[in-house]
Amino acid sequence: MLIPVLIGMSLITFSIIHLIPGNPAQTILGEQATPAAIEQLEEQLGLNEPYFVQYTEYMAGLLQGDLGNSLRTNAAISAEIWPFLAATIELTFFAMVFAVIVGVNAGIISAWKQNSMFDYTAMLIALIGVSMPIFWLGLMQQWIFAQELGWLPAFGRSNPRDPVETVTHFYLIDTLLSGRPDQFVTSLKHLVLPGIALGTIPMAIIARMTRSSMLEVLRSDYIRTVQAKGINHLSIVYRHGFKNAVIPVLTVVGLQTGTLLGGAILTETIFSWPGIGRYVFEAIGTRDYPVIQSGILVIATMFVFINLIVDLLYSYIDPRIKY
Amino acid sequence: MSRKVLDVKNLQTHFFTDSGEIPAVDNVSFHINEGEVLGVVGESGCGKSVTSLSIMGLVPNPPGKIVGGEILFEAGDGGKMDLTKLSGKQIRAIRGNKLSMIFQEPMTSLDPLYKIGFQITEGLRKHRKLTKKEAHQKAVEMLKIVGIPRAEEIAYEYPHQLSGGMRQRVMIAIAMASDPEILIADEPTTALDVTIQAQILELMKNLNRDKGTAILMITHDLGVVAEICDRVVVMYAGKVVEQGDVRTILKAPKHPYTVGLIRSLPKLSGRDERLYSIPGNVPKPGSVQTGCRFAARCEHVFDRCLTENPELLKIRSGHDCRCFLYDSEGGAPHEPAATASSQKP
Secondary structure (H helix, E strand, C coil): CHHHHHHHHHHHHHHHHHHCCCCHHHHHHCCCCCHHHHHHHHHHHCCCCCHHHHHHHHHHHHHCCCCCECCCCCCEHHHHHHHHHHHHHHHHHHHHHHHHHHHHHHHHHHHHCCCCHHHHHHHHHHHHHHHCCHHHHHHHHHHHHHHHCCCCCCCCCCCCCCCCCCCCCCHHHHHHHCCCHHHHHHHHHHHHHHHHHHHHHHHHHHHHHHHHHHHHHHCCHHHHHHHHCCCCHHHHHHHHHHHHHHHHHHHHHHHHHHHHHCCCHHHHHHCCCCCHHHHHHHHHHCCCHHHHHHHHHHHHHHHHHHHHHHHHHHHHHCCCCCC | CCCEEEEEEEEEEEEEECCEEEEEEEEEEEEEECCCEEEEECCCCCCHHHHHHHHHCCCCCCCEEEEEEEEEEECCCCCEEEHHHCCHHHHHHHECCCEEEECCCCCCCCCCCCCHHHHHHHHHHHHHCCCHHHHHHHHHHHHHHCCCCCHHHHCCCCHHHCCHHHHHHHHHHHHHCCCCCEEEEECCCCCCCHHHHHHHHHHHHHHHHHHCCEEEEEECCHHHHHHHCCEEEEEECCEEEEEEEHHHHHHCCCCHHHHHHHHCCCCCCCCCCCCCCCCCCCCCCCCCCCCCCCHHHCCCCCHHHHHCCCCCEEEECCEEECCHHHCCCCCCCCCHHHHHHHCCC
């Protein structure tokens, strides 16, 4: 499943980016460049070859683990992309941890206390959460928590005057590796606002999905059996209730994680987060074909991979599901 | 007289719905003696399941609530308590321990995500603090008692790997694992094949005999009653209409409803006759305010039935009936059992 999806993906991206008007050689050399210079650069970059040849060469490189070189910086994309990818993964992880913890528990309690004040409030917040434009939420957060209250930083991943010594490019890990707990706290603080802004929609979707799934499960016969055994509420709700309700929730978590990993351009732009979304977005601006191509491929691979993990988790949780 | 393990007195369980308060169980009283099998019989919607859920404290709330009456439970150690007065924690200590229940739907009554062995001893682990190893041994022992082959392996299997009959055996194993004083069985054989039904009833009969567990058998099937019960309570529209020992009820029923129920059983006489059915439907609970609730369907109805509520009358020791036909000292003027048999359809 994985391979055909990725091949199809690469074909579609390749076709689309070559359909966009614009010329990378022109962009690199500027408006004033002579046609001869542009032609020479095109030849140098291999852009004058037929599309078919360009695609086959690109795919041949991929098979050897070569994502190609950026037209703009001439650096290997496989090396260049990692810091951006790491930034996105870190942000996504934080956002999803927030979304899952808050969303799942809110959904469970709402279902357990159906039609209570908590239920109504939580579902109202969830409704607002899914409907609110993310850029507006981000700006409001920056205004309240960074501008007015000054509690949290609004931009970037760390203090630019005190750069983090990078090894893995996950700042939470790197700061600990270099023995700088103060920087760890700073990095964590930088994650809070974009993480919450990014996690709000998944949180709301997860809360609603958990609630409806739980409501169905809590009405089932086996829950009554467990009640008849004299088991306490907490164990009924989490061990038997949530475990049975988790499959649709897990599906949503997988899809949302994949989507966030694809780079939330809006959030990354508002919070100046140097993530993969912005990396690819800038490459589109300069018609940096290999970067667009490989960036999207990496995103798609992660998306497929996350959903593969989710599928494997299904069969781990539910003995009736076998592959 | 033997000890009453359970004494239900004037139980009232009402449901509060948008269309008003519905008395699903309306002043129901009965008792179960030690080691006895009591059948509660009635059509769908007569309140028998709600009665059993009330005893377990499992009436879904909202909308249901026990609004009156007592459920006195006397454990073997002499402690006597009113189950309706217990806190959630107190009743959880009794549920699945001294008081167990099996349900109608074996296919959906087991949690699909947990192994059989775990589910059998889940309650016990909580009530008796068993170790993992003890729990497993107990699970295997229970599976053997309920007659499941390959007990060692089945304990490690999941519910979807078992058939309906096997699952009901597992349900019985779950219920019996704690050696309860009372086992409440809510139509345990309804969803099963006839041959499996017989096996399950046999199993319950044996458990009752060997362990002395009192059983409250909720059923609409008089065949099940004849097979297993010592005494019978007949319920109609949330009220007890007749109770007595099983021979009396089946051979010489007094209440016109019980008479109708028994007449509607198919006979193996081989004659090609139309099956009798009681005309009309069970009234919606709470819809009949005055008069006998069965009046609209009764072939012996007279004026008094429509204006007064009949009391549960003692016909003789251990046989009660809620019908005005028997409301005169020294023999009834009308003899419904005789009339019923003379009115062959």
